[in-house]
Amino acid sequence: MSTHETHDDLRARFAEVVDGASLDLDHLVDGSRRDGRRIRTRRRLTAVAACAAVAAVVVAAGSALTGGGGSTADAPYATSTTATPDPSPGGRTTTELVYPVGRPEPITGRSTAAALLDLVGQLQDGTASGIGGQGGDPAGAAVETYAVLRWKSATGGAATPVMINVQNGFDPGPDQSADPKGYACAEGQSVAAGTCTVVGGSGKPFFSCRDDRVECTVTRQDGLLVVAYEEHRGGAVDRHVDVFHPDTGLRVTVASTNASEFETRDRVRAEPPLTSAELRAVATLDVWGETLPRLWQRRGDELAAYHDYDAVGR
Amino acid sequence: MGHADETTFESFVASTGNQTFRTALLLCGDWHLAEDLTQSTYAKVFASWTKVRRADNPPAYLRTVLVNTYLSHRRLRRSSETPSATLPDTALPGTDPSTRLALVEVLRTLSRTDRAVLVLRYWEDRSVAQTAHDLGLSEGAVRTRTTRAAQRLRAVLDADFPDVVADRARA
Numbered sequence: 001m002s003t004h005e006t007h008d009d010l011r012a013r014f015a016e017v018v019d020g021a022s023l024d025l026d027h028l029v030d031g032s033r034r035d036g037r038r039i040r041t042r043r044r045l046t047a048v049a050a051c052a053a054v055a056a057v058v059v060a061a062g063s064a065l066t067g068g069g070g071s072t073a074d075a076p077y078a079t080s081t082t083a084t085p086d087p088s089p090g091g092r093t094t095t096e097l098v099y100p101v102g103r104p105e106p107i108t109g110r111s112t113a114a115a116l117l118d119l120v121g122q123l124q125d126g127t128a129s130g131i132g133g134q135g136g137d138p139a140g141a142a143v144e145t146y147a148v149l150r151w152k153s154a155t156g157g158a159a160t161p162v163m164i165n166v167q168n169g170f171d172p173g174p175d176q177s178a179d180p181k182g183y184a185c186a187e188g189q190s191v192a193a194g195t196c197t198v199v200g201g202s203g204k205p206f207f208s209c210r211d212d213r214v215e216c217t218v219t220r221q222d223g224l225l226v227v228a229y230e231e232h233r234g235g236a237v238d239r240h241v242d243v244f245h246p247d248t249g250l251r252v253t254v255a256s257t258n259a260s261e262f263e264t265r266d267r268v269r270a271e272p273p274l275t276s277a278e279l280r281a282v283a284t285l286d287v288w289g290e291t292l293p294r295l296w297q298r299r300g301d302e303l304a305a306y307h308d309y310d311a312v313g314r
Numbered sequence: 315m316g317h318a319d320e321t322t323f324e325s326f327v328a329s330t331g332n333q334t335f336r337t338a339l340l341l342c343g344d345w346h347l348a349e350d351l352t353q354s355t356y357a358k359v360f361a362s363w364t365k366v367r368r369a370d371n372p373p374a375y376l377r378t379v380l381v382n383t384y385l386s387h388r389r390l391r392r393s394s395e396t397p398s399a400t401l402p403d404t405a406l407p408g409t410d411p412s413t414r415l416a417l418v419e420v421l422r423t424l425s426r427t428d429r430a431v432l433v434l435r436y437w438e439d440r441s442v443a444q445t446a447h448d449l450g451l452s453e454g455a456v457r458t459r460t461t462r463a464a465q466r467l468r469a470v471l472d473a474d475f476p477d478v479v480a481d482r483a484r485a
Binding site for chain 2: 010011013014015016017018021022023025028029031032033034035036037038039040100101102103294295
């Protein structure tokens with residue numbers, strides 16, 4: 001066989017191998033942007049670290065000369081991350097989130113924690129510590145996972161918990177999603193100002209504006225039932241967004257607090273680190289379910305200081 | 315990065331994405347690794363988009379990133395993971411599974427550099443000089459590797475899959 005024939009033959013064989021192979025290019029764009037921004041961040045951090053190292057040498061040298069002591073940085077005990085910088089000046093205000101493409105893997109507590117870490121990092125600059133979670137059942141039909149981390153915003157304030165609960169096959173009971181009592185608030189309207197529209201009237205416990213919930217709204221968004229509310233205990237605020245998928249029974253709850261722990265009065269910062277809009281962006285992301293992308297599974301497996309609440313309970 | 319730049323990146327992905335993925339598929343021999351390789355490649359391109367969009371030949375830049383990422387990717391995986399060099403179970407439309415799997419199996423027996431040489435020369439239609447540039451090899455090395463790898467590929471295919479070869483010869 002001549003060189004030319006070999007070329008044509010092998011090219012034809014290669015073409016057969018990959019014939020029809022294609023990707024979801026929209027997801028590819030989203031994932032590439034997200035990872036590309038992280039690469040840029042790492043580059044900048046590397047540059048900053050190099051400058052800081054030079055500065056540290058200078059400071060150390062000066063300290064040695066003057067006999068001064070150093071200080072210990074207040075570093076998180078678990079893994080930390082730096083969020084994607086907002087390309088627009090003035091800080092990050094976007095709630096647009098992206099998630100990895102790739103093979104879906106059964107959801108676990110670790111992958112849920114990795115996902116939460118990733119998504120919160122996209123929303124805000126900051127560091128995470130105290131990462132943990134539980135759940136995931138390889139044989140289970142209705143897998144439920146939980147993940148929590150303590151988020152310290154780069155803008156300041158103490159680190160406080162952010163959590164997510166993914167419940168597949170959640171049974172809300174009769175009429176939970178049919179006619180919830182609550183308020184539909186358009187942009188610029190608020191419950192406090194009395195400008196929202198009261199909707200529904202059955203007042204069911206999970207997906208409604210119960211009396212113990214403040215700043216509560218119930219909205220329907222792309223077929224989802226979305227309840228956003230706060231629970232106040234003095235100055236402590238737990239902020240929640242609770243999303244229910246009536247078609248699949250999937251429930252996703254995301255919450256943030258300004259207290260040292262949820263459901264306590266130990267307020268340690270002015271506001272919860274995540275806004276209601278940010279919680280909503282995470283909770284309504286169409287990635288949640290019985291699986292998560294493989295990349296998050298890998299990152300979850302790599303979390304060095306993950307606290308397994310299931311293991312503690314056994 | 316402004317919105318206009320992002321739109322341009324989108325159109326770049328739209329015009330090159332599937333071809334890049336197919337090249338990645340031939341390099342990796344595994345659908346999911348190829349997905350990861352493709353996304354890693356475009357992430358690097360996005361991170362340097364200002365430079366890439368001003369390059370004389372952005373697709374060539376993309377290809378270089380792809381190959382370099384593939385070579386480094388494989389090095390990393392060898393030290394930490396066992397790659398699953400398999401194509402998806404789902405048969406691609408219009409593809410003879412035996413031919414497809416046979417070729418993938420043979421490709422797996424080659425070194426990663428030889429595999430990259432073959433894919434660039436025969437799939438991407440890169441010249442010897444261009445392939446040498448892409449892989450940082452001399453042109454002589456590319457010729458040697460091409461000949462050796464192609465002979466090995468043909469020998470294995472002809473010996474182990476005579477029906478496939480005969481079918482192709484009759485076609």
